[in-house]
Amino acid sequence: MNEPTDARLLRLHSADNVLTVIATLEAGETIRVGGDMVAVAARLAIGHKVAARDIAAGERIVKYGAPIGSATRAISAGEHVHTHNVQSDYIPTFARGEGAHYEHAQP
Amino acid sequence: MTGYARTDGRKGIRNVTVVVYLVECAHHVAREVVQAFRGEEVHLLGFPGCYPNVYAHRMLRQLCTHPNVGAALLVSLGCEGFNRADLLAEIRATGRPAGTLVIQETGGTRRTIAEGREWIAGALRQLADTPRADFAVSDLTVGTICGGSDATSGITANPAVGRAFDLLVENGARVIFEETGELIGCEQIMAARAARPGLAPELIACVEKAARYYTTMGHGSFAPGNAEGGLTTLEEKSMGAYSKSGSSPISGILKPGDVPPRAGLYLLDVVPDGEVRWGFPNISDIQEIGELIACGAHVTLFTTGRGSVVGSAISPVIKICANPETYRRLSEDMDVNAGRILEGAATIEEVGREIYGRVLDIAAGGRTASEVLGHREFSLVYKSFEPLGPACLPG
Known part of the structure; x- marks a missing residue:
């Protein structure tokens, strides 16, 4: 298995397609992802995520071995994975309210 | 490893005497009883x-009647609603x-404190002879909670606890995770881990109840789209907390006070049933620990x-610090530095x-930082629950 050997990136589960940044990465630095060297486009703080491989639009984002949302467009290996390219697949029991509160659907 | 043998077959890793006030009005007297035994395992609950x-x-x-408890002294004012006779029996x-x-019958503060201290001294002498029995991992019940979480919790300490939970279950222990309000978004994943088909909808219902309760309370900490610390979706945030549960099948659901009937992983549902009343489901981490x-x-x-x-x-708390910077600042309060994972000095x-x-060290008598x-x-504080389905x- 081609594990990223970049010590600044952490894979939490073998099924994950994202890696977690564990040391702040500055713009212009290069990171090694799946054997490729990728330039960091903008500063990434600890806890942010990058793609472990190319991810197609609509594909599930998997972290902790579990889906945490879906890609809203194609994401290339090493690219920042965040709200600009991922949306919640939140289960239909709950709806997203405008004021950033979850509202429970009427039974 | 040996434990304290109890009549219900369970075994304790501590032999605590508890002093229990049954209404706030008796709190001071109970605390004064306990204060004479600093350094001994005499704890205040x-x-x-006033209302039952x-x-x-x-x-x-x-x-x-917890396996870590050897004796109990109840301290009542006298007029409160708590059914002290039933509890004693x-x-x-x-x-x-x-x-x-x-207190009203004993004759006031000083006399009750003196009688209480005398009672505890006698109990401690009796407890010195508590029988011991072999204690195995399969005798253990272990709970987990997260508190004071930050962006590192879900990538270091929580998954490391999940790994420890898997090891405990493999060795026959009972393990319990909780905080259904912070599992919103994980219910389908959780349901897929149900050990029996009938359990899956119950797991989902637990989380739905939590979402309903917190929404009614106007609690804002479950907001989606919160990008702080790199969290992209609510599912991701919940998964951080959920990773404490490890990867074992979920054997069942408990409510506070339900004892797991056999080895395995259990979800403790701490959110009250019925209409929203009494206030927030958990006023602090402390009551959740008490429920575990x-x-x-x-x-x-x-x-x-x-x-x-x-x-x-009653039961020791092992603190696992997720953030290496926090660990350096508060190391005297921490038992495990999971922040090393971020620094590449250790793996999950x-x-x-x-x-x-x-x-295992703590079960064998070692002491935690706390x-x-x-x-x-x-x-x-007050809550209401319906029995388990x-x-x-x-x-």
């Missing part, structure tokens, strides 16, 4: 309310030394990023095994 509450009674019964039925002091202990937890694994200092009455697997080893520092926090526990 209590319930502040089924949940509070059940909590105190389960705590006073329930504790005595287990063979534990138990007594009640009613009421389910039989001998030890609680507490993960924190920002840094909590708490311990608990290694820290998971370290936590597992620490649980025990050494004298932390014995306790909190109990038939699908919630293994048959």
